[in-house]
Amino acid sequence: xxxxxxxxxxxxxxxxxxxxxxxxxxxxxxxxxxxxxxxxxxxxxxxxxxxxxxxxxxxxxxxxxxxxxxxxxxxxxxxxxxxxxxxxxxxxxxxxxxxxxxxxxxxxxxxxxxxxxxxxxxxxxxxxxxxxxxxxxxxxxxxxxxxxxxxxxxxxxxxxxxxx
Ligand code: ATP
Ligand code: MG
Numbered sequence: 554x555x556x557x558x559x560x561x562x563x564x565x566x567x568x569x570x571x572x573x574x575x576x577x578x579x580x581x582x583x584x585x586x587x588x589x590x591x592x593x594x595x596x597x598x599x600x601x602x603x604x605x606x607x608x609x610x611x612x613x614x615x616x617x618x619x620x621x622x623x624x625x626x627x628x629x630x631x632x633x634x635x636x637x638x639x640x641x642x643x644x645x646x647x648x649x650x651x652x653x654x655x656x657x658x659x660x661x662x663x664x665x666x667x668x669x670x671x672x673x674x675x676x677x678x679x680x681x682x683x684x685x686x687x688x689x690x691x692x693x694x695x696x697x698x699x700x701x702x703x704x705x706x707x708x709x710x711x712x713x714x715x716x717x
Contacts, residue, residue, distance in 0.1 A: 618643030
Protein backbone atom coordinates (compact mmCIF):
# COMPACT_ATOMS: atom_id res chain seq x y z
CA UNK A 554 0.00 0.00 0.00
CA UNK A 555 1.27 3.49 -0.81
CA UNK A 556 1.01 5.82 2.16
CA UNK A 557 2.10 9.33 3.04
CA UNK A 558 4.87 8.88 5.60
CA UNK A 559 4.72 12.55 6.61
CA UNK A 560 1.12 12.10 7.62
CA UNK A 561 1.82 8.79 9.36
CA UNK A 562 4.66 10.22 11.46
CA UNK A 563 2.62 13.31 12.30
CA UNK A 564 -0.25 11.12 13.54
CA UNK A 565 2.04 8.99 15.70
CA UNK A 566 3.73 12.05 17.22
CA UNK A 567 0.37 13.69 17.90
CA UNK A 568 -0.89 10.55 19.60
CA UNK A 569 2.19 10.41 21.86
CA UNK A 570 1.78 14.10 22.57
CA UNK A 571 -1.59 13.20 24.06
CA UNK A 572 -0.05 10.29 25.99
CA UNK A 573 2.59 12.46 27.66
CA UNK A 574 -0.08 14.97 28.65
CA UNK A 575 -2.25 12.28 30.23
CA UNK A 576 -2.53 11.83 34.00
CA UNK A 577 -0.02 8.97 34.01
CA UNK A 578 2.85 11.09 32.63
CA UNK A 579 2.10 14.71 33.39
CA UNK A 580 4.34 14.73 36.48
CA UNK A 581 7.37 13.78 34.36
CA UNK A 582 7.62 16.78 32.07
CA UNK A 583 8.11 15.20 28.66
CA UNK A 584 7.96 17.33 25.53
CA UNK A 585 7.39 16.18 21.98
CA UNK A 586 8.97 18.21 19.17
CA UNK A 587 7.98 17.73 15.57
CA UNK A 588 10.57 18.55 12.95
CA UNK A 589 8.82 17.11 9.94
CA UNK A 590 8.39 18.09 6.29
CA UNK A 591 5.58 20.23 4.92
CA UNK A 592 5.30 17.99 1.87
CA UNK A 593 3.96 14.48 1.46
CA UNK A 594 6.48 11.68 1.07
CA UNK A 595 5.03 8.46 -0.30
CA UNK A 596 6.35 5.07 0.74
CA UNK A 597 5.15 1.57 -0.07
CA UNK A 598 4.55 -0.11 3.29
CA UNK A 599 2.11 -2.12 5.32
CA UNK A 600 0.76 0.80 7.33
CA UNK A 601 -0.17 -1.20 10.45
CA UNK A 602 3.29 -2.75 10.65
CA UNK A 603 5.07 0.56 10.10
CA UNK A 604 2.95 2.26 12.77
CA UNK A 605 3.95 -0.59 15.11
CA UNK A 606 7.63 0.24 14.44
CA UNK A 607 7.17 3.95 15.14
CA UNK A 608 5.10 3.16 18.24
CA UNK A 609 7.81 0.92 19.64
CA UNK A 610 10.53 3.51 19.12
CA UNK A 611 8.36 6.21 20.71
CA UNK A 612 7.41 3.91 23.60
CA UNK A 613 11.08 3.13 24.19
CA UNK A 614 11.96 6.85 24.08
CA UNK A 615 9.52 7.46 26.92
CA UNK A 616 10.24 4.27 28.85
CA UNK A 617 14.02 4.76 28.86
CA UNK A 618 13.84 8.47 29.72
CA UNK A 619 12.76 8.12 33.35
CA UNK A 620 13.43 11.82 34.04
CA UNK A 621 11.39 13.07 31.11
CA UNK A 622 12.93 15.38 28.53
CA UNK A 623 12.32 16.30 24.92
CA UNK A 624 11.60 13.66 22.33
CA UNK A 625 12.19 14.97 18.81
CA UNK A 626 10.68 13.30 15.79
CA UNK A 627 12.35 14.43 12.60
CA UNK A 628 11.93 13.56 8.95
CA UNK A 629 14.15 14.54 6.02
CA UNK A 630 14.57 13.50 2.42
CA UNK A 631 17.86 12.08 1.17
CA UNK A 632 18.83 10.90 -2.33
CA UNK A 633 16.34 8.03 -2.77
CA UNK A 634 15.38 7.50 0.84
CA UNK A 635 13.46 9.26 3.51
CA UNK A 636 15.12 9.39 6.92
CA UNK A 637 13.16 9.48 10.14
CA UNK A 638 14.97 10.09 13.41
CA UNK A 639 13.57 9.92 16.91
CA UNK A 640 15.81 11.44 19.55
CA UNK A 641 15.37 11.24 23.31
CA UNK A 642 17.25 12.68 26.28
CA UNK A 643 17.12 9.49 28.31
CA UNK A 644 19.60 7.09 29.88
CA UNK A 645 21.30 6.19 26.62
CA UNK A 646 22.76 2.87 25.47
CA UNK A 647 26.38 1.69 25.90
CA UNK A 648 28.29 1.56 22.58
CA UNK A 649 28.80 -2.21 22.87
CA UNK A 650 25.04 -2.75 22.97
CA UNK A 651 24.03 -0.54 20.04
CA UNK A 652 23.70 -3.39 17.56
CA UNK A 653 22.68 -6.07 20.08
CA UNK A 654 19.47 -4.29 21.03
CA UNK A 655 18.00 -5.40 17.68
CA UNK A 656 18.34 -9.08 18.67
CA UNK A 657 15.41 -10.96 20.10
CA UNK A 658 15.05 -10.69 23.88
CA UNK A 659 18.21 -8.59 24.25
CA UNK A 660 17.91 -5.90 26.89
CA UNK A 661 20.71 -3.65 28.10
CA UNK A 662 20.22 -4.04 31.82
CA UNK A 663 18.18 -7.11 32.57
CA UNK A 664 17.18 -6.29 36.13
CA UNK A 665 16.29 -2.70 35.35
CA UNK A 666 14.50 -3.63 32.14
CA UNK A 667 12.48 -6.33 33.83
CA UNK A 668 11.20 -3.78 36.32
CA UNK A 669 10.08 -1.63 33.40
CA UNK A 670 8.09 -4.36 31.72
CA UNK A 671 8.22 -5.61 28.15
CA UNK A 672 9.96 -8.57 26.60
CA UNK A 673 12.88 -7.25 24.55
CA UNK A 674 11.18 -8.07 21.26
CA UNK A 675 10.14 -4.60 20.12
CA UNK A 676 13.29 -3.67 18.22
CA UNK A 677 13.83 -7.16 16.78
CA UNK A 678 10.35 -6.99 15.28
CA UNK A 679 10.94 -3.40 14.16
CA UNK A 680 14.13 -4.38 12.34
CA UNK A 681 12.37 -7.27 10.63
CA UNK A 682 9.54 -5.02 9.45
CA UNK A 683 11.83 -2.22 8.24
CA UNK A 684 14.06 -4.64 6.33
CA UNK A 685 11.01 -6.31 4.76
CA UNK A 686 10.24 -2.88 3.34
CA UNK A 687 13.76 -2.43 1.95
CA UNK A 688 14.78 -0.03 4.71
CA UNK A 689 17.35 0.19 7.49
CA UNK A 690 17.17 0.90 11.21
CA UNK A 691 20.03 1.80 13.56
CA UNK A 692 20.79 3.77 16.68
CA UNK A 693 23.33 6.26 17.98
CA UNK A 694 23.65 7.06 21.64
CA UNK A 695 25.63 8.73 24.39
CA UNK A 696 25.19 7.12 27.78
CA UNK A 697 23.51 9.43 30.22
CA UNK A 698 22.67 11.92 27.45
CA UNK A 699 20.21 10.19 25.16
CA UNK A 700 19.61 8.07 22.10
CA UNK A 701 18.61 8.64 18.49
CA UNK A 702 16.95 5.93 16.43
CA UNK A 703 17.18 6.26 12.64
CA UNK A 704 14.88 4.66 10.16
CA UNK A 705 15.46 5.01 6.44
CA UNK A 706 13.05 3.86 3.78
CA UNK A 707 13.03 4.08 0.00
CA UNK A 708 10.36 6.49 -1.17
CA UNK A 709 8.15 6.53 -4.22
CA UNK A 710 9.34 9.59 -6.16
CA UNK A 711 5.94 10.77 -7.31
CA UNK A 712 2.22 10.27 -6.95
CA UNK A 713 -0.23 10.29 -9.86
CA UNK A 714 -1.83 13.67 -9.03
CA UNK A 715 1.46 15.48 -9.37
CA UNK A 716 1.53 14.80 -13.12
CA UNK A 717 -1.44 17.07 -13.75
P1 ATP B 1 9.34 -4.59 24.38
O1 ATP B 1 9.61 -3.56 23.32
O2 ATP B 1 9.28 -5.97 23.86
O3 ATP B 1 8.21 -4.20 25.25
P2 ATP B 1 11.87 -3.68 25.32
O4 ATP B 1 11.48 -2.25 25.20
O5 ATP B 1 12.78 -4.04 26.46
O6 ATP B 1 10.60 -4.61 25.39
P3 ATP B 1 13.14 -3.39 22.73
O7 ATP B 1 12.18 -2.33 22.34
O8 ATP B 1 13.51 -4.41 21.73
O9 ATP B 1 12.62 -4.19 24.01
O10 ATP B 1 14.48 -2.70 23.25
C1 ATP B 1 15.58 -3.53 23.63
C2 ATP B 1 16.43 -2.86 24.69
O11 ATP B 1 17.11 -1.73 24.14
C3 ATP B 1 15.64 -2.30 25.86
O12 ATP B 1 15.39 -3.28 26.84
C4 ATP B 1 16.57 -1.21 26.38
O13 ATP B 1 17.57 -1.78 27.21
C5 ATP B 1 17.24 -0.71 25.11
N1 ATP B 1 16.61 0.51 24.56
C6 ATP B 1 15.70 0.58 23.55
N2 ATP B 1 15.36 1.85 23.28
C7 ATP B 1 16.07 2.62 24.13
C8 ATP B 1 16.17 4.04 24.36
N3 ATP B 1 15.46 4.92 23.63
N4 ATP B 1 17.02 4.46 25.32
C9 ATP B 1 17.75 3.59 26.06
N5 ATP B 1 17.70 2.25 25.90
C10 ATP B 1 16.87 1.77 24.95
MG1 MG C 1 10.39 -1.60 23.36
